[in-house]
Amino acid sequence: MSHTAQADTSTVPASDTQERNRTSISRPMIGVGFLLVVLSYMVNAMDRQVFPPLLPNIRAEYGFSLEQGGLLATNFTLGMALAGLPAGYLLDRFRRKTVLLVSIVIYSLGTMATPLATGFADMTLYRVVSGFGEGMQSAAIFAAIGAFFAHRRGLAFGIIGVGYSVGVFIAPLIGVRLMSAHGTWHSPFYLFGTAGLLIAAAALFLVKTGLTEHSVEKSASTSTFEHMPASAYNRNTIALAVHSVVSGVAIYGFLGLYPTYLITSLHYTAEQAALAMSLLGFGGMSAVLGGWLGDRVNQRGLLIGSMLAVSAISVCIYQTQAGVGTQCVFAFLMGAFGLGFVYPNTNSAMQRSVRPEQIGRASGLFVTSYYGTAAFSGLLFAALVDAFGWSRAGLLQVTALPLLGVLALLFVRPARFNNAVR
Template identity: 85%
Template sequence: MTHAAQVDTSVAPAAEPRESSRAPISRVMIGLGFLLVVLSYMVNAMDRQVFPPLLPNIRAEYGFSLEQGGLLATNFTLGMALAGLPAGYLLDRFRRKTVLLVSIVIYSLGTMATPLATGFADMTLYRVISGFGEGMQSAAIFAAIGAFFAHRRGLAFGVIGMGYSVGVFIAPLIGVRLMSLHGTWHSPFYLFGAAGLLIATASLFLVKTGLTEHSAEKVVSTRTYEYMPASAYNRNTIALAVHSVVSGVAIYGFLGLYPTYLITSLHYTSEQAALAMSCLGFGGMLGILGGWLGDRVNQRNLLILSMAAVSAVSVCVYETHPGVGMQYALAFLMGAFGLGFIYPNTNSAIQRAVRPEQIGRASGLFVTSYYGTAAFSGLLFAALVDSFGWSRAGLLQVTVLPLVGAVALAFVRPSRFNNAVRQGEPS
């Protein structure tokens, strides 16, 4: 049996397996492995986004306040943030495939444990554990795929983002349907958790190390990077991290309480709110377009325009109170810009802001900065709603904050990215 066909269960230091796992990998296995990676990220999204549309029922069963519900809707991102930098460290030292498989098991078990909670404290713990696994997985996926598709990183991230958006699209529909069918909100969590364990098992055998352990340095070995900062924590990565923090708070605050807003303020049914969330996920499927554009235009300017678009959509959502059909259209646009354009391009830009051998740390930095404060975005939004009402809260958190993120992006210098065309190099 060749090395490429062996099952990878090792946790040997990364430098060794990446040098020894360069046996050719067929296009079929690349495609199959990439598909499983996308599917695993889709289940990741389903685990995250099944919670908000079920939140009114969860609050009713446990007697949670709006602030407690808002915190539970987004506090899984605290686990993601806690996982980010440690995952970056592990990815620079151990096999990415190992980190990936372990992470899927962690978040699947955390998801399945959520219905077992007896109160706020242990439900918070299960949500954070689930988020920790999801953060590890995010860092592993984007480090591995970013290295393998170094020249088409934005497009590859866009495809992965589309898988995430499919999960956002179908999770509310399946979750609400199962809740209605079984008379309990528990069953979706068991189903999605089991799906994650199944994908982890399949990935153990079908995702080859030739895909996950690729070295970005070899792909671009004809280039030199003296023009780039030596540190992974430089002007560009810091500015992008600030932008990540702001966009995470704005977008996850919106995602966490959007169904609650529709149900409690606009008096939508649970099914209508779930469909609106699905439209948001459908808009996120434009991640392929967003990633493709990020490979071809000034990525900083694309992100600035996308942040401005999120602000404009937010004004329409919270200030104009449109009809059901227009609300679905606005949800689609929020998903398109928030999930389809901002997420993959921020992720790929922060990897382009470091030297190729630092991709693991860049991936961890993105996960920590994007999801760290997002953990409290739902709590913040709920507190603002209690103090000022839905319209003013939406204006403060989902309209003004993205503009602050756009200001941070003004400090980014794409000419110092690792894909920048230098004088004398072919464009």
């Protein structure tokens, strides 16, 4: 439904803004706004995942080493990590919609600038800037949607995760096809960057503040939270942050160099490697199931099982030298557990570990912990490959490391979640 004109509240504290903007919002507008949020996160994923399948061509053009290529494939997560905690601070004090729109513009411009790089240094800068915008957007989306769908947070995050997975699925296929059609790897970056700017323009008018500025305190007014720690940085959030660091390094190290592994070690064509990457994104669409389960079962147990699955699938990927068809099945399963189960449930568990008014900080902490060390995961993986070869490197970073995440999860106490039955 239409909204009357409102004064600019972009610099008004969030608590005041939420009260001021609690106008009614129709279900169709909720649907339209939520769809645009999902689409914006899909473009976010496309910007991230178009780089790895094009990396062999980028390395050939610039003469980058494997270590430099590995760092470029994942260093955008450094920008995401740098954005996490500041974004959490801003989200607790300013309009979430404002943070969301600014973030989309930042990462879209960073993506469009990537082909303009003259060397390693400025390409690194453009990737980090893009990641900074993506980190701001992630924190804004999950804070806003986590507040609006407080009682179905896992399912809502799972649907957003499907949007991300669709981006992971189509980005390699579109990117490689455009590169082949135009004879250059530049065009996909211009296309995806432009798509982000168009979505930001649409969101300015169609994503209503009734969706983004929802007050969690009001929706949770019948609940009490005396069983929870007063601080946002408590035993549960710290344990989940450690788990996030470990899973970020393992999963993003894998994502960043998986196409390079398929092309250089298993001698796949660029199209075959892009297909495997797309199947990985297709597997990530199980985020709806993963999020739905996270609302209904012991979330710590679900995360532990998912991390063990990631570890087992890694053995299959790096130790069996599988053919194209079998490798695509492994990629699908890695996407299902790594993107579809681990990501949304870690995110929602982090928000459930704090009191409702601290959701912005929890969202920022998740982004920083998950993406912080992931920025160097590609560099670490490349160094391990140079030292030990692909099989042992995969065993160390993608098989053994998730077990440390399982250990951290053992310290999580679901009884102290804000949705725990008292």
